[in-house]
Amino acid sequence: MPISWTNLGVSLILVIVIPEIVLYYRNRFKKRSETSSDHMNEVMFFTDKGLDCKEHVYSRLTCLKESCAYRNLRRLIQLVEEATSSLDICMFFFTCQDLSEAIISVHRKGVRVRVITDAEMADGRGTQIPELRKYGVPVRMKKSVSLMHHKFIIINNHMLVSGSCNWTMKAFTENWENILVTSVPNLVMPFSHHFSQLWKEFSELDYKFQV
Numbered sequence: 001m002p003i004s005w006t007n008l009g010v011s012l013i014l015v016i017v018i019p020e021i022v023l024y025y026r027n028r029f030k031k032r033s034e035t036s037s038d039h040m041n042e043v044m045f046f047t048d049k050g051l052d053c054k055e056h057v058y059s060r061l062t063c064l065k066e067s068c069a070y071r072n073l074r075r076l077i078q079l080v081e082e083a084t085s086s087l088d089i090c091m092f093f094f095t096c097q098d099l100s101e102a103i104i105s106v107h108r109k110g111v112r113v114r115v116i117t118d119a120e121m122a123d124g125r126g127t128q129i130p131e132l133r134k135y136g137v138p139v140r141m142k143k144s145v146s147l148m149h150h151k152f153i154i155i156n157n158h159m160l161v162s163g164s165c166n167w168t169m170k171a172f173t174e175n176w177e178n179i180l181v182t183s184v185p186n187l188v189m190p191f192s193h194h195f196s197q198l199w200k201e202f203s204e205l206d207y208k209f210q211v
């Protein structure tokens with residue numbers, strides 16, 4: 001049977017063109033999926049009803065409330081414990097004992113931990129700063145009329161945790177607060193750079209004896 005040009009054209013389309021189109025769209029979809037899953041993004045919200053979840057303090061059960069203060073706190077502790085090379089903390093006021101213990105534990109494993117805080121709040125009621133220093137965690141601050149009001153941490157120079165709340169149980173359980181967790185380099189790197197600048201500018205002196 002003679003091969004017509006029409007049949008040959010249809011065969012070429014079926015054998016060559018269609019697989020190319022399928023491959024193109026498959027790769028395009030794969031690339032998009034990889035881009036969205038390459039980076040971790042997460043948000044946490046805290047509300048004024050945090051104390052309603054008080055029974056979850058020591059419970060490892062998953063609470064169904066998205067804004068469960070204790071679930072969020074456990075997640076923060078987990079993020080701190082993920083530090084294997086470095087942990088940079090820039091926190092205005094820090095009184096949360098559970099997070100302090102997690103930081104000390106990470107520090108004792110040999111992770112490079114650096115803490116920047118506000119000079120006045122370092123001496124605030126319930127502050128964990130003396131406890132961190134007792135275990136040799138380097139802490140820097142600067143005597144100033146301005147506040148060191150940041151609340152962010154950088155884990156392994158790769159993950160940024162930033163938001164509105166101080167690391168206090170009041171903030172976690174009684175305030176409306178937010179925390180954003182991201183590994184997007186365009187967001188992590190400027191924070192890392194800013195932390196380095198503050199680390200150079202601030203000192204390890206304890207200003208409470210100098211005011």
Ligand SMILES: [Zn+2]
Pocket residue numbers: 053056063064065068069070071
């Ligand atoms: Zn809960």
